[in-house]
Amino acid sequence: MIQEIQENRTHKITFRLNNREVKFLDVFSQSTGISRSDTLRKLIQKIQGDVTIIKTDKLLKTLNSLAAEQGRVNNNINQLAKHANQYSKVEDLDPEIFARFNSLLARHLDYQQEINRTFRKIYKTISQ
CATH class of the missing domain: 1.10.1220 (Arc Repressor Mutant)
Incomplete structure:
Protein backbone atom coordinates (compact mmCIF):
# COMPACT_ATOMS: atom_id res chain seq x y z
CA MET A 1 0.00 0.00 0.00
CA GLY A 49 -7.75 8.40 9.89
CA ASP A 50 -4.93 6.22 8.53
CA VAL A 51 -1.76 7.11 10.45
CA THR A 52 -0.71 8.13 13.95
CA ILE A 53 2.11 10.61 14.36
CA ILE A 54 4.18 10.01 17.48
CA LYS A 55 6.26 12.81 19.00
CA THR A 56 9.14 10.69 20.21
CA ASP A 57 10.73 13.47 22.28
CA LYS A 58 7.57 13.85 24.38
CA LEU A 59 7.18 10.09 24.66
CA LEU A 60 10.76 9.61 25.84
CA LYS A 61 10.51 12.48 28.35
CA THR A 62 7.32 10.98 29.79
CA LEU A 63 8.82 7.52 30.05
CA ASN A 64 12.00 8.93 31.59
CA SER A 65 9.97 10.87 34.16
CA LEU A 66 7.94 7.80 35.10
CA ALA A 67 11.05 5.65 35.40
CA ALA A 68 12.80 8.25 37.60
CA GLU A 69 9.83 8.53 39.94
CA GLN A 70 9.50 4.75 40.10
CA GLY A 71 13.18 4.54 41.01
CA ARG A 72 12.74 7.02 43.86
CA VAL A 73 9.78 5.11 45.24
CA ASN A 74 11.66 1.80 44.98
CA ASN A 75 14.62 3.34 46.81
CA ASN A 76 12.38 4.59 49.63
CA ILE A 77 10.70 1.20 49.99
CA ASN A 78 14.09 -0.55 50.09
CA GLN A 79 15.37 1.86 52.75
CA LEU A 80 12.33 1.24 54.92
CA ALA A 81 12.58 -2.53 54.48
CA LYS A 82 16.27 -2.41 55.44
CA HIS A 83 15.44 -0.31 58.49
CA ALA A 84 12.69 -2.74 59.54
CA ASN A 85 14.98 -5.74 59.07
CA GLN A 86 17.54 -4.28 61.48
CA TYR A 87 15.21 -4.90 64.40
CA SER A 88 15.17 -8.34 65.95
CA LYS A 89 11.85 -7.83 67.72
CA VAL A 90 8.75 -6.65 65.88
CA GLU A 91 7.36 -5.06 69.03
CA ASP A 92 10.39 -2.73 69.10
CA LEU A 93 9.44 -1.20 65.76
CA ASP A 94 7.86 2.21 65.67
CA PRO A 95 4.29 1.91 64.29
CA GLU A 96 4.93 5.04 62.23
CA ILE A 97 7.53 3.11 60.23
CA PHE A 98 4.90 0.55 59.27
CA ALA A 99 2.47 3.32 58.36
CA ARG A 100 5.08 5.07 56.22
CA PHE A 101 6.06 1.80 54.59
CA ASN A 102 2.43 1.05 53.74
CA SER A 103 2.00 4.56 52.38
CA LEU A 104 5.06 4.28 50.16
CA LEU A 105 4.06 0.82 49.03
CA ALA A 106 0.63 2.14 48.04
CA ARG A 107 2.34 5.01 46.19
CA HIS A 108 4.59 2.49 44.48
CA LEU A 109 1.60 0.45 43.34
CA ASP A 110 -0.13 3.61 42.04
CA TYR A 111 2.92 4.51 39.97
CA GLN A 112 3.20 0.95 38.73
CA GLN A 113 -0.42 1.11 37.55
CA GLU A 114 0.25 4.47 35.88
CA ILE A 115 3.26 3.01 34.10
CA ASN A 116 1.19 0.07 32.93
CA ARG A 117 -1.56 2.43 31.65
CA THR A 118 1.05 4.50 29.83
CA PHE A 119 2.58 1.46 28.19
CA ARG A 120 -0.89 0.29 27.10
CA LYS A 121 -1.55 3.73 25.57
CA ILE A 122 1.81 3.65 23.79
CA TYR A 123 1.13 0.17 22.46
CA LYS A 124 -2.38 1.14 21.33
CA THR A 125 -1.07 4.28 19.61
CA ILE A 126 1.77 2.52 17.85
CA SER A 127 -0.26 -0.54 16.79
CA GLN A 128 -3.10 1.44 15.15
Whole structure:
Protein backbone atom coordinates (compact mmCIF):
# COMPACT_ATOMS: atom_id res chain seq x y z
CA MET A 1 0.00 0.00 0.00
CA ILE A 2 2.84 2.43 0.78
CA GLN A 3 4.40 1.77 -2.63
CA GLU A 4 1.02 2.46 -4.24
CA ILE A 5 0.85 5.87 -2.56
CA GLN A 6 4.41 6.76 -3.55
CA GLU A 7 3.92 5.67 -7.17
CA ASN A 8 0.84 7.85 -7.53
CA ARG A 9 2.49 11.05 -6.29
CA THR A 10 2.26 13.13 -9.43
CA HIS A 11 1.16 16.45 -7.92
CA LYS A 12 3.62 18.97 -6.58
CA ILE A 13 2.19 21.38 -4.00
CA THR A 14 3.98 24.63 -3.19
CA PHE A 15 2.93 27.00 -0.43
CA ARG A 16 4.49 29.56 1.86
CA LEU A 17 4.95 29.50 5.63
CA ASN A 18 6.01 32.27 7.97
CA ASN A 19 9.08 31.89 10.23
CA ARG A 20 7.07 30.61 13.20
CA GLU A 21 5.27 28.01 11.08
CA VAL A 22 8.43 26.69 9.40
CA LYS A 23 10.23 26.53 12.76
CA PHE A 24 7.33 24.54 14.22
CA LEU A 25 7.34 22.19 11.21
CA ASP A 26 11.10 21.68 11.50
CA VAL A 27 11.03 21.06 15.26
CA PHE A 28 8.07 18.71 14.94
CA SER A 29 9.68 16.83 12.05
CA GLN A 30 12.94 16.43 13.96
CA SER A 31 11.14 15.22 17.09
CA THR A 32 9.36 12.51 15.09
CA GLY A 33 12.46 11.66 13.08
CA ILE A 34 10.85 12.15 9.68
CA SER A 35 11.22 14.69 6.87
CA ARG A 36 9.04 17.76 6.35
CA SER A 37 7.32 16.14 3.39
CA ASP A 38 6.63 12.91 5.24
CA THR A 39 5.36 14.90 8.24
CA LEU A 40 2.85 16.72 6.04
CA ARG A 41 1.87 13.48 4.28
CA LYS A 42 1.32 11.75 7.62
CA LEU A 43 -0.71 14.71 8.84
CA ILE A 44 -2.97 14.39 5.80
CA GLN A 45 -3.25 10.63 6.40
CA LYS A 46 -4.00 11.27 10.07
CA ILE A 47 -6.82 13.60 9.14
CA GLN A 48 -8.09 10.78 6.92
CA GLY A 49 -7.75 8.40 9.89
CA ASP A 50 -4.93 6.22 8.53
CA VAL A 51 -1.76 7.11 10.45
CA THR A 52 -0.71 8.13 13.95
CA ILE A 53 2.11 10.61 14.36
CA ILE A 54 4.18 10.01 17.48
CA LYS A 55 6.26 12.81 19.00
CA THR A 56 9.14 10.69 20.21
CA ASP A 57 10.73 13.47 22.28
CA LYS A 58 7.57 13.85 24.38
CA LEU A 59 7.18 10.09 24.66
CA LEU A 60 10.76 9.61 25.84
CA LYS A 61 10.51 12.48 28.35
CA THR A 62 7.32 10.98 29.79
CA LEU A 63 8.82 7.52 30.05
CA ASN A 64 12.00 8.93 31.59
CA SER A 65 9.97 10.87 34.16
CA LEU A 66 7.94 7.80 35.10
CA ALA A 67 11.05 5.65 35.40
CA ALA A 68 12.80 8.25 37.60
CA GLU A 69 9.83 8.53 39.94
CA GLN A 70 9.50 4.75 40.10
CA GLY A 71 13.18 4.54 41.01
CA ARG A 72 12.74 7.02 43.86
CA VAL A 73 9.78 5.11 45.24
CA ASN A 74 11.66 1.80 44.98
CA ASN A 75 14.62 3.34 46.81
CA ASN A 76 12.38 4.59 49.63
CA ILE A 77 10.70 1.20 49.99
CA ASN A 78 14.09 -0.55 50.09
CA GLN A 79 15.37 1.86 52.75
CA LEU A 80 12.33 1.24 54.92
CA ALA A 81 12.58 -2.53 54.48
CA LYS A 82 16.27 -2.41 55.44
CA HIS A 83 15.44 -0.31 58.49
CA ALA A 84 12.69 -2.74 59.54
CA ASN A 85 14.98 -5.74 59.07
CA GLN A 86 17.54 -4.28 61.48
CA TYR A 87 15.21 -4.90 64.40
CA SER A 88 15.17 -8.34 65.95
CA LYS A 89 11.85 -7.83 67.72
CA VAL A 90 8.75 -6.65 65.88
CA GLU A 91 7.36 -5.06 69.03
CA ASP A 92 10.39 -2.73 69.10
CA LEU A 93 9.44 -1.20 65.76
CA ASP A 94 7.86 2.21 65.67
CA PRO A 95 4.29 1.91 64.29
CA GLU A 96 4.93 5.04 62.23
CA ILE A 97 7.53 3.11 60.23
CA PHE A 98 4.90 0.55 59.27
CA ALA A 99 2.47 3.32 58.36
CA ARG A 100 5.08 5.07 56.22
CA PHE A 101 6.06 1.80 54.59
CA ASN A 102 2.43 1.05 53.74
CA SER A 103 2.00 4.56 52.38
CA LEU A 104 5.06 4.28 50.16
CA LEU A 105 4.06 0.82 49.03
CA ALA A 106 0.63 2.14 48.04
CA ARG A 107 2.34 5.01 46.19
CA HIS A 108 4.59 2.49 44.48
CA LEU A 109 1.60 0.45 43.34
CA ASP A 110 -0.13 3.61 42.04
CA TYR A 111 2.92 4.51 39.97
CA GLN A 112 3.20 0.95 38.73
CA GLN A 113 -0.42 1.11 37.55
CA GLU A 114 0.25 4.47 35.88
CA ILE A 115 3.26 3.01 34.10
CA ASN A 116 1.19 0.07 32.93
CA ARG A 117 -1.56 2.43 31.65
CA THR A 118 1.05 4.50 29.83
CA PHE A 119 2.58 1.46 28.19
CA ARG A 120 -0.89 0.29 27.10
CA LYS A 121 -1.55 3.73 25.57
CA ILE A 122 1.81 3.65 23.79
CA TYR A 123 1.13 0.17 22.46
CA LYS A 124 -2.38 1.14 21.33
CA THR A 125 -1.07 4.28 19.61
CA ILE A 126 1.77 2.52 17.85
CA SER A 127 -0.26 -0.54 16.79
CA GLN A 128 -3.10 1.44 15.15
